[in-house]
Amino acid sequence: MLVTARIGVLALQGDVREHRRALEAVGATTAAVRTAADLAAVDGIVLPGGESTTMSRLLGVFELHHPLRAALAAGLPAYGSCAGMILLASEVLDTRPDARCLGAIDMTVRRNAFGRQVDSFETDLDVAGVDGGPVRAVFIRAPWVERVGDGVDVLAAVPADAGGGAGAVVAVQQGRVIATSFHPEVTGDLRIHRRFVDLVRAR
Numbered sequence: 603m604l605v606t607a608r609i610g611v612l613a614l615q616g617d618v619r620e621h622r623r624a625l626e627a628v629g630a631t632t633a634a635v636r637t638a639a640d641l642a643a644v645d646g647i648v649l650p651g652g653e654s655t656t657m658s659r660l661l662g663v664f665e666l667h668h669p670l671r672a673a674l675a676a677g678l679p680a681y682g683s684c685a686g687m688i689l690l691a692s693e694v695l696d697t698r699p700d701a702r703c704l705g706a707i708d709m710t711v712r713r714n715a716f717g718r719q720v721d722s723f724e725t726d727l728d729v730a731g732v733d734g735g736p737v738r739a740v741f742i743r744a745p746w747v748e749r750v751g752d753g754v755d756v757l758a759a760v761p762a763d764a765g766g767g768a769g770a771v772v773a774v775q776q777g778r779v780i781a782t783s784f785h786p787e788v789t790g791d792l793r794i795h796r797r798f799v800d801l802v803r804a805r
């Protein structure tokens with residue numbers, strides 16, 4: 603039996619529409635999440651790309667920071683891309699001192715890590731658990747992961763021949779929470795979204 607997954611996309615700022623389109627293309631039902639009531643009605647949540655300090659501020663304005671942190675701690679599956687990865691971290695470097703994160707993955711993330719001259723680039727990445735060849739990964743002023751805790755699986759790192767940032771960890775998973783530095787929602791490659799929706803359905 604196919605179980606319908608209702609996936610929320612945090613809709614305070616960022617590329618919400620692209621994520622909803624990708625999730626719907628792999629068979630999920632989606633909903634915009636702006637309130638604690640919206641959050642309570644979803645089986646999983648996507649934190650989109652955008653600007654993490656702005657999203658952090660808006661989480662406070664919309665009184666979503668504590669409900670979201672609590673839902674994640676209680677096991678709500680989540681996927682964050684780029685700014686979403688930053689929000690899911692337990693520690694963020696090079697951010698504003700007042701920026702808040704959600705602590706859903708035991709990792710230290712460096713914001714805007716790839717530096718100005720290469721702050722946007724693309725490369726092919728092998729991602730663990732994603733079959734069918736490398737994923738075309740688009741990095742836009744992206745973070746990288748500098749430390750992971752014991753319970754965190756590294757899913758992908760930038761290849762050695764990719765220039766600046768070679769070897770940087772750019773995709774991780776801890777339990778039912780996935781984060782990528784890059785933006786699969788802008789490439790039409792649905793495999794990461796499918797993997798996340800499968801994870802939500804399996805719950």
Ligand code: GLN
Nearest residue numbers: 651652653654684685743
């Ligand atoms: N640099 C952005 C931030 O700090 C993230 C960029 C993105 O999501 N494309 O939030």
